[in-house]
Amino acid sequence: MAAEPTQALAVVPEPGRATPPNTVRPLADRLEGGVAPVPRRIVARHSRQDRVFLEGVRAVGLLVLVIVGSIGLFLGLQAKPTLSHYGWRFFTESRWLPSQDIIGIRAVLVGTVEVAACALVIAFPLAFFTALFITDWAPARLRAALIRAVDLMAAVPSIVFGLWVLFYIQPHAAEIAHWLSKYFGWIPIFKVHTDVDYPIWNQSPGYAAYAGSAFIASIAVAAMVFPMATSVMREVFGEAPAGEKEAALALGATRWAMVRTVVIPFGRSGVIGGTMLALGRALGETISVLLIINQAFQVKVNVLESGTSTISALIATNYAEATPAQLSALLTCGFVLFCMTLLVNTVAAQVVKRSRSGQGTEL
Amino acid sequence: MTLVGAALAALATTWVLYGQVLPFSGTVGFVVAAYVVFMLFYAGLTALTRPWAVVVDRLMTTIVVAAPAIVGLALADMILTTVLKGLEVLVHPNFYTHDMSGVRPTDPYDMGGILHAIVGTLIEVAISVSIALPLGVIAAVYMSEVGGRGARVVRTVVEAMTALPSIVAGLFIYSVLIIRLHMQPSGLAASLALAVMGLPIMARASDVVLRVVPGGLREASYALGAGRWQTVWRVVLPTARPGLATALILGIARMVGETSPLLLTSGATNFMNTNPLHNPMTSLPLYVFTAVKSGEPTFETRGYAAATVLLFLVLILFLLARFVAKQRSPR
Numbered sequence: 001m002a003a004e005p006t007q008a009l010a011v012v013p014e015p016g017r018a019t020p021p022n023t024v025r026p027l028a029d030r031l032e033g034g035v036a037p038v039p040r041r042i043v044a045r046h047s048r049q050d051r052v053f054l055e056g057v058r059a060v061g062l063l064v065l066v067i068v069g070s071i072g073l074f075l076g077l078q079a080k081p082t083l084s085h086y087g088w089r090f091f092t093e094s095r096w097l098p099s100q101d102i103i104g105i106r107a108v109l110v111g112t113v114e115v116a117a118c119a120l121v122i123a124f125p126l127a128f129f130t131a132l133f134i135t136d137w138a139p140a141r142l143r144a145a146l147i148r149a150v151d152l153m154a155a156v157p158s159i160v161f162g163l164w165v166l167f168y169i170q171p172h173a174a175e176i177a178h179w180l181s182k183y184f185g186w187i188p189i190f191k192v193h194t195d196v197d198y199p200i201w202n203q204s205p206g207y208a209a210y211a212g213s214a215f216i217a218s219i220a221v222a223a224m225v226f227p228m229a230t231s232v233m234r235e236v237f238g239e240a241p242a243g244e245k246e247a248a249l250a251l252g253a254t255r256w257a258m259v260r261t262v263v264i265p266f267g268r269s270g271v272i273g274g275t276m277l278a279l280g281r282a283l284g285e286t287i288s289v290l291l292i293i294n295q296a297f298q299v300k301v302n303v304l305e306s307g308t309s310t311i312s313a314l315i316a317t318n319y320a321e322a323t324p325a326q327l328s329a330l331l332t333c334g335f336v337l338f339c340m341t342l343l344v345n346t347v348a349a350q351v352v353k354r355s356r357s358g359q360g361t362e363l
Numbered sequence: 364m365t366l367v368g369a370a371l372a373a374l375a376t377t378w379v380l381y382g383q384v385l386p387f388s389g390t391v392g393f394v395v396a397a398y399v400v401f402m403l404f405y406a407g408l409t410a411l412t413r414p415w416a417v418v419v420d421r422l423m424t425t426i427v428v429a430a431p432a433i434v435g436l437a438l439a440d441m442i443l444t445t446v447l448k449g450l451e452v453l454v455h456p457n458f459y460t461h462d463m464s465g466v467r468p469t470d471p472y473d474m475g476g477i478l479h480a481i482v483g484t485l486i487e488v489a490i491s492v493s494i495a496l497p498l499g500v501i502a503a504v505y506m507s508e509v510g511g512r513g514a515r516v517v518r519t520v521v522e523a524m525t526a527l528p529s530i531v532a533g534l535f536i537y538s539v540l541i542i543r544l545h546m547q548p549s550g551l552a553a554s555l556a557l558a559v560m561g562l563p564i565m566a567r568a569s570d571v572v573l574r575v576v577p578g579g580l581r582e583a584s585y586a587l588g589a590g591r592w593q594t595v596w597r598v599v600l601p602t603a604r605p606g607l608a609t610a611l612i613l614g615i616a617r618m619v620g621e622t623s624p625l626l627l628t629s630g631a632t633n634f635m636n637t638n639p640l641h642n643p644m645t646s647l648p649l650y651v652f653t654a655v656k657s658g659e660p661t662f663e664t665r666g667y668a669a670a671t672v673l674l675f676l677v678l679i680l681f682l683l684a685r686f687v688a689k690q691r692s693p694r
Binding site for chain 2: 046047049050052053054056057058060061062063064065067068069071072074075078125126128129130132133134137146148149151152153154155156157158159160161163164166167168172175176179223226254255256257259280283284285286287290291312315316319324327330331334335337338341342344345346349
């Protein structure tokens, strides 16, 4: 019942402008019904210049909305015929044999998640500790330079990372993979289907079992997403209240104890959010993965073993020979990938937002 | 003192254990083992004289210092190896003044060059920036300065589309322009793919910058009788200029290095092509990719040289961003 009178008295503000304070009455006053205070009407008279400006900007904003929204819409519409043709098999089939009308993304889906997850396993500790180093360990003069270096790293093209990993890191990474598979091969994800005790394992043909694996591709992806994760974490760590930090130190805490009790709890949502933003980027990474992996369409949990594929690599290799139906299937892959990154990014944005105090800065 | 002692002891112990006693080999393993042994020694030596809290603090400090050190070394190694590998090609001046027409992948380095790729990159990025930048900035003005329900919808959609993977943007342009509309793979298609990818990024980055302009400045401007347009043009944009420039230049740097949309839309060529409307137009990242995928050692080296040029291009953009950010607005 109480809702009705409030409804009747609702102040209708101009869109976008705040209602002036004098129209806001105490709640009790409004609920008592009877007298309806007349809200002050606000009329905005824009000059012609302002009207042109507002309409122009609105038009461009809507244009951007149309352009950008049409991509999502297009992908969604293109996905429909494929999904209705293959149904759930599209998600459960792991082979990609367009000539036999067998198309499924299970293998690439698993591969995409594996590469991104491995990349995070590598990038997360590095980003986390680097962010802590920048905010709490580095001397003030070094801090600005480090922040700049991280920003610069964010601008390095992914193909350069791909090259570097392919030719210079792969031998060392294969060494690690060999060691892990030799001593921890009994854990399924570290198993490599080859003779791990083969003495000259790092020469062909044994080496082929370790090269081009999801693990090695994920090193390049980790290098790609590290700067993003670091800068988000660094920002929230930097916002930790100085008073509490000083209080912890004054109570006799060591630097690590201060960081553990004040900085990390304060920045927790930033840590989660930054990691998820990095995950979103890692899922879509194409060119360095394409350069490194040996493409194979099979679901495998052993990340150290050669041969995997990701959605983006699948698109990049198959687009050229695709018939219209296959192109629609590839677009569906793209749509699935987009949905994954969108979900991850949205959750990340929500988490990061919670850590920030206000939207704007007041003077 | 403890630090140096622990480091020395760790090195010695690892050397003995690793090389002589245990059947391991390899540099990676040595470094990792030395690091672990060092941590043990350091903790042990500290524990002799200090309380437990200090031991934990020192151990964590070694980890916290190690992380940026690893990343820094990796970054330095990446830049050095790329430049060094490309150096034997980079010293030939024809590398910057010739294209690859009539040059076989196995030809010596004093033939052919990447001028066509550099020009292609510049043209493609110029077109895509001239589309994405104004649209992005104006959309950001709409989102943060005009407001209202429409602006909230635009903001939501733009934020969602920043998640669009670049390969999907490329696939979109490929299937719409090249398959549906029967356009040739060309520089324009590549530019549009880059623009589609960059537009949400630029709009989002500008929006973030505009939003931190203090509201008090806007109110002061209105209080002095300025209109909406005057406030945006004379107060908000000049205040946000350094931040805006930085965000946009970083966005451009990302577009310069993006490869996957170009792979689908621009087509590769060995010839100089300055017309974005007709015929394929190659670009630096794509050149690097084709060179490396060719498997031909001399061509691969050219790829490294091109990657070095690409790195320098990004570095120049980055320095430009720093330079602009440092400048204060005129008033």
